[in-house]
Amino acid sequence: MGLAHGGRLNRAAAAYGIAVDQWLDLSTGINPRSWPVPGIPEAVWQRLPEADDGLDAIAREWAGAPAAAGCVALPGSQAAIQLLPRLRAPGRVGVSAPGYAEHAHWWRAAGHEVVALAHDAAEDALDELDALVWIHPNNPTGLCLSRQTLCEWHRRLARRGGWLVLDEAFVDPTPEASLVVDTGPDGLIVLRSTGKFFGLAGLRGGFCFGPPALCDELEAQLGPWAVSHPARWVLARALADRDWQHATREALAAQAAALDAVLQRHGLIVAGGTALFRYCPHPQAAAIQDRLARQGILSRTFEEPPALRFGLPPDAAGLQRLDAALDRLKAHQPQITQMHADS
Numbered sequence: 001m002g003l004a005h006g007g008r009l010n011r012a013a014a015a016y017g018i019a020v021d022q023w024l025d026l027s028t029g030i031n032p033r034s035w036p037v038p039g040i041p042e043a044v045w046q047r048l049p050e051a052d053d054g055l056d057a058i059a060r061e062w063a064g065a066p067a068a069a070g071c072v073a074l075p076g077s078q079a080a081i082q083l084l085p086r087l088r089a090p091g092r093v094g095v096s097a098p099g100y101a102e103h104a105h106w107w108r109a110a111g112h113e114v115v116a117l118a119h120d121a122a123e124d125a126l127d128e129l130d131a132l133v134w135i136h137p138n139n140p141t142g143l144c145l146s147r148q149t150l151c152e153w154h155r156r157l158a159r160r161g162g163w164l165v166l167d168e169a170f171v172d173p174t175p176e177a178s179l180v181v182d183t184g185p186d187g188l189i190v191l192r193s194t195g196k197f198f199g200l201a202g203l204r205g206g207f208c209f210g211p212p213a214l215c216d217e218l219e220a221q222l223g224p225w226a227v228s229h230p231a232r233w234v235l236a237r238a239l240a241d242r243d244w245q246h247a248t249r250e251a252l253a254a255q256a257a258a259l260d261a262v263l264q265r266h267g268l269i270v271a272g273g274t275a276l277f278r279y280c281p282h283p284q285a286a287a288i289q290d291r292l293a294r295q296g297i298l299s300r301t302f303e304e305p306p307a308l309r310f311g312l313p314p315d316a317a318g319l320q321r322l323d324a325a326l327d328r329l330k331a332h333q334p335q336i337t338q339m340h341a342d343s
Contacts, residue, residue, distance in 0.1 A: 009298065018296045024318050025311070027300040029139065029170060029277035031252065032314035034199025035238045040230050049229040055236045059207050062239040063192055064175070068184030070208075070215025073227045073235070077169060077191040077206035078102065083221045084165060084189065085110035087214065091130030094122060098302055099135045100167065107133065119143055126156050131163040137170050137177070140279050140302055140309045142272035144177055151182060158187030165189045172197030173249055173275035183209040196276055197248070198238050205235045252276065255312045258319060263310065266326040273309070281307040291333065295325045 008027075013020045056071050065071055074080055081102050085093075090111035095104045097116035108114045117125055122132065132153065137144035154164040168190055171178045180190045189210035195201035205227065208218055219226075227235075238244075252275035259278055260270050268288075272279040282288060285306040289299050300309040313319040 012293060012298050016293050016296075022296050024297045024313065024321055026313065026322070027298040027309075028201070028311050029196055029274070029309075030201050030311065031197055031199035031248070031276060032312055032318075033248070033251070035241065035244060035248075037200075037234055038237070040233060044229050044233045047229055049225050049227060049232050053232055053236070055232050058236050058239050063180040063190075063207065063209060064178065065180050065209045066184050068212075069180070070183075070210055070212035072208045072215045072219045072222070073232065074191075074206040074208055074222070075226050075228075075231070076195065076204040077167070077193045077208070079222060079226070080191050080206070080208045080218060081167070082106045083218060084208075085112060086221070087217055088112075088131060088163065092128060094125055094129045094132040096122075096133065096135040096138060098138070098140060098304065100139050100169075103133045103135070103167065107131075119145065122153070126153060129157065129162060130160075131165060132157060133165045133167065135167045135169075136179070137174075137274050138272075139167075139170055140273075140277070140300070140307065142170075142274045142277075142279055144174070147177065147179060147182075150179055154179075154182070154185075154188045158185065161187070163187050163189060165191070167191050169193035169196055170274045170276055172245075173252055180209045184211065186211045186214075189214065194235060194238065197245075197252075200234070200238065203231050203234060205231050249275070252312070259310060259312060259322075262319060262323045262326070265323075266330060268308065268326075271307075276312060278310050279307060280310070281305055287333075288329065291329045292322075292325055295328065297322060297325050 009020055009023055009025055013023065055073060060071055085107040092115065093107045093112045094115045094117045095107065097118055104114045115125065126132065157164050164187060166179055168178055182188060183190055189208065192207045194205040208215060256275045256278065263270055263278060263280060268280040268282060270278045271281050283306055285301045285308045288308060289301045292299055313322060
């Protein structure tokens with residue numbers, strides 16, 4: 001069945017007997033108002049992608065990558081998550097916990113010893129690690145450490161030939177937090193995604209920034225034409241659209257604040273998140289997810305600690321639907337929401 005992820009709408013529709021088009025999907029951190037893709041010229045569909053199409057320069061400017069850094073376009077950052085562990089001899093690797101489960105899975109599959117590390121344990125563990133994979137900001141908690149702290153971690157690891165791999169899939173709402181500007185030296189690798197902030201998850205686009213030699217090796221592992229010509233064409237235009245990006249950051253902040261107000265009104269305390277999702281620890285997280293799903297609203301749960309993650313509703317009607325569903329849940333099963341205040 002694979003690892004658990006948000007967005008498995010077909011599975012939820014089958015499990016709850018509710019048609020796919022009747023769901024409000026809040027289980028992902030994908031922007032529900034995606035970058036408006038224009039019509040793609042016919043010629044783009046007829047030609048193979050070419051590496052000298054200008055996408056590299058546009059991606060570097062978007063992410064703030066220095067000239068000394070390598071840059072690899074990816075068919076989704078997942079591709080690098082799977083390949084990077086193969087480019088190091090097996091060793092001891094720390095991975096953010098809680099966090100995106102694919103990281104630990106693929107490092108373990110490549111023969112590495114994987115150590116799950118909470119944010120307050122990573123500092124003390126650094127000197128015993130060959131690599132540290134850190135989600136920045138964290139998914140699902142939204143925790144974002146200072147650039148100063150992360151740069152110091154990189155220096156400590158690099159002195160021994162170690163790597164700091166940063167998954168910055170959710171950094172776009174706060175681009176000033178990104179460490180892409182520091183890439184180039186050995187040992188610092190940053191993954192960026194275009195699926196979340198741009199709302200283009202189906203396009204499967206992403207980038208890896210890091211030491212040039214390592215980026216060359218990663219690109220060789222990907223093979224030719226890894227990112228399709230239509231995907232490269234769309235990515236180049238989306239990344240260059242600074243006006244849309246600026247307006248979207250402001251809109252997402254307002255949407256997240258509106259979602260916070262609804263969640264907190266129903267006793268769901270927002271303990272973290274990003275502008276694209278909100279994180280609510282709750283001892284009855286699984287029960288709340290189930291009761292919402294019975295009303296056609298899909299959320300995401302985590303087990304350790306038990307918590308819910310809510311993505312942004314697409315519009316005011318979606319937010320009102322969530323509000324009404326939580327009202328019904330509280331009216332019919334008040335013990336679920338009360339447990340948070342009592343615990």
